[in-house]
Each structure stands twice: as C-alpha cells, then as structure tokens.
Amino acid sequence: MIHPFELHRPGSVAEASGMLRELPDAALLCGGTELLQVMKMGLARFEHLIDLKRLDELRGIRRTDDGLTIGAITTHRELERSPLIGESYPAFVEMEREVANIRVRNMGSIGGNLCFAEPHSDPATFLLAANATLELATADGRREMGIGEFMLEALTTALEADELMTAIRLPALRPGEQVVYRKLAFVERPAASVGCKVRVEDGVVREARVAVGSIGDVPVLLDAAANELVDCSLSDLEAAGERAAQIIRDECDASDDINGSAEYKRHLAGTLLRRALRQVAEGATHAAS
Amino acid sequence: MQQASQTRPQLDVRLIVNGRPHELRIEPRQTLAEVLRGPLGLTGTKVSCDSQVCGTCTVLVDGLTVSSCTYLAADAHDREVTTVEGLANPDTGELTVLQQSFIDHAAFQCGFCTPGFLITATALLEETPRPTREQVIEGLEGNICRCTGYQQIIDAVMTAAERSASS
Numbered sequence: 260m261i262h263p264f265e266l267h268r269p270g271s272v273a274e275a276s277g278m279l280r281e282l283p284d285a286a287l288l289c290g291g292t293e294l295l296q297v298m299k300m301g302l303a304r305f306e307h308l309i310d311l312k313r314l315d316e317l318r319g320i321r322r323t324d325d326g327l328t329i330g331a332i333t334t335h336r337e338l339e340r341s342p343l344i345g346e347s348y349p350a351f352v353e354m355e356r357e358v359a360n361i362r363v364r365n366m367g368s369i370g371g372n373l374c375f376a377e378p379h380s381d382p383a384t385f386l387l388a389a390n391a392t393l394e395l396a397t398a399d400g401r402r403e404m405g406i407g408e409f410m411l412e413a414l415t416t417a418l419e420a421d422e423l424m425t426a427i428r429l430p431a432l433r434p435g436e437q438v439v440y441r442k443l444a445f446v447e448r449p450a451a452s453v454g455c456k457v458r459v460e461d462g463v464v465r466e467a468r469v470a471v472g473s474i475g476d477v478p479v480l481l482d483a484a485a486n487e488l489v490d491c492s493l494s495d496l497e498a499a500g501e502r503a504a505q506i507i508r509d510e511c512d513a514s515d516d517i518n519g520s521a522e523y524k525r526h527l528a529g530t531l532l533r534r535a536l537r538q539v540a541e542g543a544t545h546a547a548s
Numbered sequence: 549m550q551q552a553s554q555t556r557p558q559l560d561v562r563l564i565v566n567g568r569p570h571e572l573r574i575e576p577r578q579t580l581a582e583v584l585r586g587p588l589g590l591t592g593t594k595v596s597c598d599s600q601v602c603g604t605c606t607v608l609v610d611g612l613t614v615s616s617c618t619y620l621a622a623d624a625h626d627r628e629v630t631t632v633e634g635l636a637n638p639d640t641g642e643l644t645v646l647q648q649s650f651i652d653h654a655a656f657q658c659g660f661c662t663p664g665f666l667i668t669a670t671a672l673l674e675e676t677p678r679p680t681r682e683q684v685i686e687g688l689e690g691n692i693c694r695c696t697g698y699q700q701i702i703d704a705v706m707t708a709a710e711r712s713a714s715s
Contacts, residue, residue, distance in 0.1 A: 360690025
C-alpha cells in the first residue's frame with residue numbers, strides 16, 4: 260500500500276508552483292505511471308501530491324512558427340493519435356506508439372516521463388536528438404532550456420523546487436532533414452536507444468546529431484560520432500556509420516543493469532545507430548526520387 | 549488503528565462502475581484496483597505484477613484501458629469504469645460476442661489473465677471493429693498469459709470480430 264498522502268488539485272500553474280513552495284514533502288503527479296509505481300514499492304514517500312491532470316492549459320499540441328509546442332501533461336496516447344504530429348513529424352508518432360504498453364500510454368504524460376528522468380526513456384532520447392527545448396515555469400515566470408541541460412543524472416533534473424515543466428517545443432524539420440529513432444527493448448523500457456537527426460542535401464550529409472539513451476544514467480549527445488557523418492555522401496554513410504558506432508562502443512558511458520552488461524549495451528547502441536543510418540539513407544534516397 | 553485511519557486524508561468520490569453510481573469515502577492513496585476489489589466487491593479484476601506490465605488488472609476508464617493497480621481511485625471520480633463484470637448483459641447475463649468466443653476457442657486455462665484480456669480486447673474491437681491478425685497481436689501485446697501461448701486468444705478475438713461483423 261502507498262504511504263498516506265493528501266491530494267491537491269491546483270487550478271493554475273502559478274498555484275501549483277505556490278503549493279510546491281508551501282507544502283512540505285510534496286511531489287507533482289500527472290499520469291502516475293512512474294510516481295505511483297515507486298511510491299507503491301516504498302522507494303519514495305510524499306505527504307502531498309499535486310495533481311496537474313486538470314490543468315488544461317498544459318494539455319494539447321499546437322503548431323507554431325518554428326515547430327510544434329506540446330503541453331507537458333499531454334499523454335503518450337494523445338501524441339500518437341495526433342493528426343498534427345502525424346503529418347508534420349511522423350517519426351515522433353512512431354516512437355510514441357512503441358512506448359511501454361497501451362495502458363501506460365493512455366495515462367502517462369510526456370512531461371511526466373521527462374521530469375521523472377528514468378534513464379530508460381524513449382521520448383528523452385528522441386527529443387535530445389530532435390533538439391527539443393523545454394518550457395519551465397514557476398509562479399514568478401517562465402524559462403526555456405535545452406533538453407540536454409535538463410537531465411542531470413538518473414532521476415534528477417534541473418527543475419527548481421517550485422518549478423514545473425509546462426511545454427516541450429519540437430523544432431520543425433527543415434528540408435532534407437529527418438529524425439530516426441531506434442531502440443531494442445526486452446521488457447517495457449528500452450535496453451538501448453539511439454536517435455539521430457540528419458540533414459541531407461544533394462546526397463551529402465550536411466548536419467548530424469546523434470543521441471544515445473537508456474544505456475547510461477541520462478541520454479547523451481555524441482558530437483564525435485555525429486562529426487563522422489557530416490560531409491559524408493549517402494553512398495559512404497554505411498562506412499561512416501561503422502566509425503560512429505565504434506566511437507559509441509569506445510566512449511559512451513553505460514552501466515550494467517537488468518538488460519545486460521555495459522559493454523553489451525554499448526554494442527547494442529552502436530548497432531542501433533548503424534540501422535538508424537541505413538534508414539536515413541533510404542529516407543533521403545526516397546525523398547530525392 | 550481506528551485512530552490512525554481517522555487522521556489519514558480522506559476523500560469523497562463518485563464512481564460509475566459498470567453503469568451503476570457509487571458514492572464512496574476513500575483514501576487518496578487507494579488504487580482503483582483496491583477499491584474495486586475491496587469496498588465494491590468486484591473481484592473479477594485481478595492484480596498480479598502490480599507494476600503495469602502484465603495487464604491482468606486492466607479496466608476501462610471512460611473507454612480507455614488503464615492498469616487499475618497503478619491508477620488512483622480518486623482519479624476515477626465522476627468517470628465511467630468498466631470491469632469484466634460489466635461486459636455481460638446485466639439483465640439477462642448474456643455474454644458478449646467476445647466472451648462467448650473466448651469460451652468457444654478455450655482461450656484460457658487458469659483464467660487469471662482473462663479479465664484483463666477481455667477488457668483490452670473489448671477496447672481494441674471498439675476502436676478497430678475489423679482488425680487484422682497483426683493488429684490484434686499488437687493490441688494485446690501489453691497483456692501476458694502464461695498458459696495458452698496466445699494463439700487461442702488471438703483466434704478468439706478474430707472470431708469475435710467476424711461474428712460481430714456478420715450479425
């Protein structure tokens with residue numbers, strides 16, 4: 260049984276932030292798929308839960324001048340079913356469709372997933388590759404932060420004590436640009452995950468981002484691996500991908516866990532990157548033809 | 549213990565379970581599975597893994613499948629909850645097409661996972677009345693059965709879809 264707590268339902272972001280300041284030992288609750296789980300297991304105990312599910316201002320998907328803005332309490336299921344995302348960012352829908360299982364997707368929110376900072380997060384790896392930014396708010400104001408700066412270590416984020424995540428901003432894909440996400444999962448959460456964002460112009464990779472997640476404490480950007488891909492023609496991408504995979508196997512932080520040894524998971528991540536790049540090459544060839 | 553329960557936070561909720569409203573005083577910490585199986589006596593909903601993986605505690609809340617083991621009963625306030633007990637016709641006891649198809653295909657052995665499979669498949673067929681076999685497999689992948697090997701369950705859902713389409 261969960262340790263007794265009091266349930267609070269703020270009517271605004273400012274009120275929620277005020278509650279975080281005033282209530283001792285409080286946590287934010289949304290879908291509860293992460294938080295209630297650890298509370299049931301006795302790994303976390305809070306006297307007060309502040310439920311954000313009724314804050315409609317934090318729900319939904321909007322198109323903006325430079326991309327999509329996703330309210331933090333939007334559920335995985337709402338994202339995978341969104342026609343707006345489906346037409347402008349199909350890779351994001353594909354990733355969301357494979358998060359955990361349908362019950363978790365029905366309840367779990369994208370913001371809750373990111374704020375809980377469980378190391379094996381599909382959206383975190385994807386959004387890091389996609390160069391998403393996060394909107395954070397307190398009762399006093401809002402700020403924006405790159406997702407790479409947000410995740411500090413396992414289960415720890417850059418959120419201040421009275422701060423909550425309000426939105427995720429996903430920059431629109433530019434011409435020639437694609438995001439590909441690949442993972443391998445033996446259980447509900449991925450053992451290894453790789454996201455890459457690549458811009459191809461005239462058959463040559465002009466820009467690349469490579470994110471590796473789930474194998475260490477937080478998803479990381481691997482600039483050295485991405486640099487192997489830049490200026491590479493599509494016909495050479497396979498070879499460049501192997502060099503980039505070697506960088507992952509040599510340099511990426513990983514830890515042993517239920518999914519396997521650190522060395523094994525680095526190997527998985529390298530293989531996932533090579534597969535992702537194969538998909539990039541196919542996508543770019545298809546777009547050009 | 550009596551004193552302790554009085555000092556613990558309490559909450560009044562109204563749950564509409566299988567079409568019937570229930571006014572209840574609960575604790576915020578209580579899960580929907582606890583309230584269904586305890587005060588409401590609806591023990592058709594089972595709890596196994598208690599971590600949202602196995603699917604046996606699946607119920608519908610406003611038509612969406614949720615793991616009732618990790619869903620606060622407080623969150624079901626004023627919502628429609630459907631458990632396995634709510635599938636058959638409440639007046640005649642007549643089984644749904646899906647339930648009958650599970651029997652016809654012997655889609656269970658021990659039966660512990662069956663309530664979760666029935667609820668998940670009910671939602672699946674609601675959304676996709678004529679699913680492909682692939683869609684059924686994908687739709688049921690969050691439910692675990694350790695007896696049947698799944699084939700009979702998938703067959704049962706496919707047959708239910710065919711029978712509903714032809715009726």
